[in-house]
Amino acid sequence: MTLVRHELKQGRTAFIIWTAAIGFLLAVCVFLFPEMKGQMEDVSDMFSSMGSFTAAFGMDRLNFGTLIGFYAIECGNVLGLGGAFYASLCAVGILCKEEKERTAEFLLTHPVSRRRIITEKLAAVLIQITAMNLIVYAVSIGSITLVGETVPWKEIHLLHLAYYLLQLELAGICFGLSAFMRKGSVGAGLGLAAVMYFLNLIANIAESAEFLKYVTPFGYCEGADIVDNGRLDGTLIIIGMTICFVCIFIAYLKYTKKDIH
DSSP states (O other), rough: HHHHHHHHHTTTTHHHHHHHHHHHHEEEEEEHHHHHGHHHHHHHHHHHHHHHHHHTTTTTSTTTHHHHHHIIIIIIIHHHHHHHHHHHHHHTTTTHHHHHTTTTHHHHHHSHHHHHHHHHHHHHHHHHHHHHHHHHHHHHHHHHHHEEEEEEOHHHHHHHHHHHHHHHHHHHHHHHHHHSSSOOOHHHHHHHHHHHHHHHHHHHOOOOGGGGGTTOGGGGEEEEEEEHHSOOOOOHHHHHHHHHHHHHHHHHHHHHHHHOO
């Protein structure tokens, strides 16, 4: 587990910054709700008549006057984008950083197999993503309790679970990409997360593009769908997790045979 501890130590600063930023923004959103609750009914009516714009974010199907409606949109966007960017950032350069930093010779001369290197690096990514989600979840529940609102446990659990799975899928894809890279690219990871987000917006706006829901992990994180149905879309999740595992498997195949300089 030495390599796991090393990766966690290297990623400590990014973990603290991203977790603090996401947690802070979620808390701010929740603390704003009591001040805005009385005005949200009019806002909901206004949004419901704005056509494609509100459909893109699911705002036409949620009541902003309720905590869960407000949370699913405002906090969902913070956790969705912030979590997606962080997960991608964690994974996209983790298998190629030794080549980028010229430390590959030091790592690979130790009596450690490449499979173990991959496994421990993957474990470090999973630990960071899981820890971030647990902290953010605690901040959210604590914030809701502090403002005196009743916690909608089922919906909150489902929303946070959906975004956790989204982060795992993006991390798996970026982990696979990192096995093919030589010097790593933060832009590739962040760009992938952004593209997936906008693909979901397109799928929400255009009926002819609904098939994109099967491509982007944001498809099973729609707050309006989760709140309306009271469950996650099992089909989309199975597809997403299959993509995640396939990308991780490809990372093992590539990295064990890769000519590392």
